[in-house]
Amino acid sequence: MELLERYLQxxxxxxxxxxxxxxxxxxxxxxxxxxxxxxEELGRPLTQGEVADVLEKHGRPMLVAARYLPQQYLxxxxxxxxxxxTLKKSFPFVVAVYVAAYxxxxxxxxxxxxxxxxxxxxxxxxxxxxxxxxxxxxxxLGFAFFEFAQGRxxxxxxxxxxxxxxxxxxVEAKGKQPSMAGGVADVIVSALVIVWLLAVPYKPxxxxxxxxxxxxxxxxxxxxxxHIFYWQIIGLLLVQLGLKTVMLFLHGARRWRKGVEIVVQVxxxxxxxxxxxxxxxxxxxxxxETMSLKDLATINTAINLGFKMVLxxxxxxxxxxxxxxxxxxxxxxxxxxxxSSCV
Amino acid sequence: xxxxxxxxxxxxLRLELRRGCLIVAVLAQLRVEHYGYTLRKALADEGLxxxxxxxxxxxxxxxxxxxxxxxxxxEEKRNKRxxxxxxxxxxxxxxxxxxxxxxxxxxxxxxxxxxxx
Numbered sequence: 001m002e003l004l005e006r007y008l009q010x011x012x013x014x015x016x017x018x019x020x021x022x023x024x025x026x027x028x029x030x031x032x033x034x035x036x037x038x039x040e041e042l043g044r045p046l047t048q049g050e051v052a053d054v055l056e057k058h059g060r061p062m063l064v065a066a067r068y069l070p071q072q073y074l075x076x077x078x079x080x081x082x083x084x085x086t087l088k089k090s091f092p093f094v095v096a097v098y099v100a101a102y103x104x105x106x107x108x109x110x111x112x113x114x115x116x117x118x119x120x121x122x123x124x125x126x127x128x129x130x131x132x133x134x135x136x137x138x139x140x141l142g143f144a145f146f147e148f149a150q151g152r153x154x155x156x157x158x159x160x161x162x163x164x165x166x167x168x169x170x171v172e173a174k175g176k177q178p179s180m181a182g183g184v185a186d187v188i189v190s191a192l193v194i195v196w197l198l199a200v201p202y203k204p205x206x207x208x209x210x211x212x213x214x215x216x217x218x219x220x221x222x223x224x225x226x227h228i229f230y231w232q233i234i235g236l237l238l239v240q241l242g243l244k245t246v247m248l249f250l251h252g253a254r255r256w257r258k259g260v261e262i263v264v265q266v267x268x269x270x271x272x273x274x275x276x277x278x279x280x281x282x283x284x285x286x287x288x289e290t291m292s293l294k295d296l297a298t299i300n301t302a303i304n305l306g307f308k309m310v311l312x313x314x315x316x317x318x319x320x321x322x323x324x325x326x327x328x329x330x331x332x333x334x335x336x337x338x339x340s341s342c343v
Numbered sequence: 344x345x346x347x348x349x350x351x352x353x354x355x356l357r358l359e360l361r362r363g364c365l366i367v368a369v370l371a372q373l374r375v376e377h378y379g380y381t382l383r384k385a386l387a388d389e390g391l392x393x394x395x396x397x398x399x400x401x402x403x404x405x406x407x408x409x410x411x412x413x414x415x416x417x418e419e420k421r422n423k424r425x426x427x428x429x430x431x432x433x434x435x436x437x438x439x440x441x442x443x444x445x446x447x448x449x450x451x452x453x454x455x456x457x458x459x460x
Contacts, residue, residue, distance in 0.1 A: 023403070025415075026379065026424045030399060033380035033423070059396040067400035 003048065004031060007055045014065030023068050031058065074144045082159065083143045087136065092184040094135050096245050098128060099191040103241065106195065183248045190241045197234060220282045220296055232274050240267040258325050265318045272314060275307045365393055367443055369401060370428060370436040373411060378423040402426050410435055 008024050015023055035054055039046055046054070058064065075083050102124050150156045243264045247257055281303050284296055344352075368391050372382060379399050386393055405411045410432035413424050428436065 025422065027399065029421060029423045030379040030395065032421065033378075034395065037380070037384070059394075064396050067396060068403060 001032075001051075003051050003055065004028070004035075007031075007058075007061065010061035011065045014062050015068060019068070027064075031055070073147070074140065075147055078159070079143060079147055083139070086143075087139055090135075090139070091132075092180050093248060094132060095128075095184050096187045096248050098131055099188050100241060100245050103191045103194050104238070106198065180248070183244070187241065187244045187248065190237070190244055194234065194237050194241060197230075197237070201230075220284050220299075223278075223280050223283045225278060225280070229274055229278055233271050236267050236271045236274075240264055243267065258321075262318065262321060262325070265314070265321065269311065269314050269318060272307055272311045276304060276311055279304055364443075365391070365397075366401070366405070367436070367439050369393075369398070369405065370410060370432055370439070373426055373428045373432075376425050376427045378418075378425050382426065405432070 008028055011027065012020050012024050031054065035046055035051065038050070038054065073080075243260055247260050247264070280300050282296060282299060284293065368386060368389075369382070372385055372389075377385060379395070379402060382402075383393060383395060383398050386398075402411065402413075406413050406426065410429060411426045412429045413426045415422055415424050417423075
């Protein structure tokens with residue numbers, strides 16, 4: 001029976017000290033009885049191989065011991081769906097907040113310290129998994145602590161009770177629902193545009209590619225007023241980025257979301273208005289004599305006209321959206337009024 | 344669905360179906376005192392085979408929950424732990440049997456109705 005003792009010793013390694021002796025004594029008695037029962041069937045003592053078969057069938061020591069341990073969960077089945085839902089729903093915010101924080105930090109570094117722009121997108125992306133993991137770990141720890149503490153330090157929370165169907169939000173009007181992924185993508189793209197704009201003065205090839213060489217050879221250059229427009233545009237884009245991030249948090253509040261969408265559009269119009277007011281975008285280089293001022297004025301007028309056309313389209317779009325918001329708002333109210341009058 | 348997947352699914356559903364029934368069977372069988380090995384044999388003789396590694400820890404858990412009582416006693420020159428249904432266990436078993444009979448009757452009725460169509 002040396003094999004049995006070896007088996008019990010192996011099982012004992014995974015059992016808590018407090019109950020180990022008791023559990024092993026019971027297991028020994030049961031296994032011995034089982035082996036004796038088998039011997040009675042065969043009419044002879046069991047061979048080493050047959051003892052091994054009995055033990056093998058009984059199970060791997062670690063798994064056998066695990067079944068004697070109290071069932072433990074980090075996050076139990078009652079709270080796991082809520083934990084998983086929270087993780088899934090909050091992940092886009094983590095992405096958005098990370099992107100916004102990165103852009104703000106970079107802008108502050110460039111603006112306050114006057115440091116040369118150094119937007120390492122690769123490093124930012126590479127750093128993100130550790131941020132996501134840290135977020136996941138804290139969320140898991142929070143839920144695990146809650147699971148552990150409820151019933152011990154405060155009354156157990158029964159999530160299945162204490163809700164009222166009348167508190168459910170009203171049925172959304174049919175139509176395309178705003179997607180969370182689309183919202184996050186919008187925030188990321190907006191942030192990347194800001195990063196790109198901030199990087200352009202230091203690395204002009206980001207704007208024109210290889211054409212930057214031709215620009216230097218041209219008889220005209222950018223007006224000095226560009227510096228003023230530039231920072232005004234950056235400022236407005238940052239406000240727009242903030243509002244787009246806020247829109248993510250207003251995912252369920254359709255009317256608020258529409259309102260913020262309109263404010264974001266107004267920001268865009270302000271940016272184009274700044275471009276329209278500039279009027280003069282290129283000025284002749286002091287050394288240049290090859291290009292007449294008249295030709296340059298024509299170019300500036302054409303660019304200004306282009307911005308004016310874009311501005312007109314954006315204003316019409318804004319007015320249309322405001323009109324739609326008002327019309328849908330009235331229709332929705334009337335719809336509910338009709339429905340409630342039928343009841 | 345491949346047959347391997349189907350087998351896995353069946354095993355998993357069968358396990359789920361048996362889990363609750365086994366507890367009721369163990370409680371009912373322990374109206375008469377048993378130690379682990381003889382209890383397993385008694386259940387197997389009634390057609391309800393259960394693995395040792397499942398049964399023995401289950402006995403411990405049911406005892407911790409107050410549904411069983413146990414005592415160490417010498418039998419055939421060997422110390423064994425004998426289990427028996429406690430008073431609380433008896434009350435719970437009665438409730439579980441009412442529940443189980445209700446489910447059983449409903450299931451039979453559903454199947455009978457379907458056969459009748």
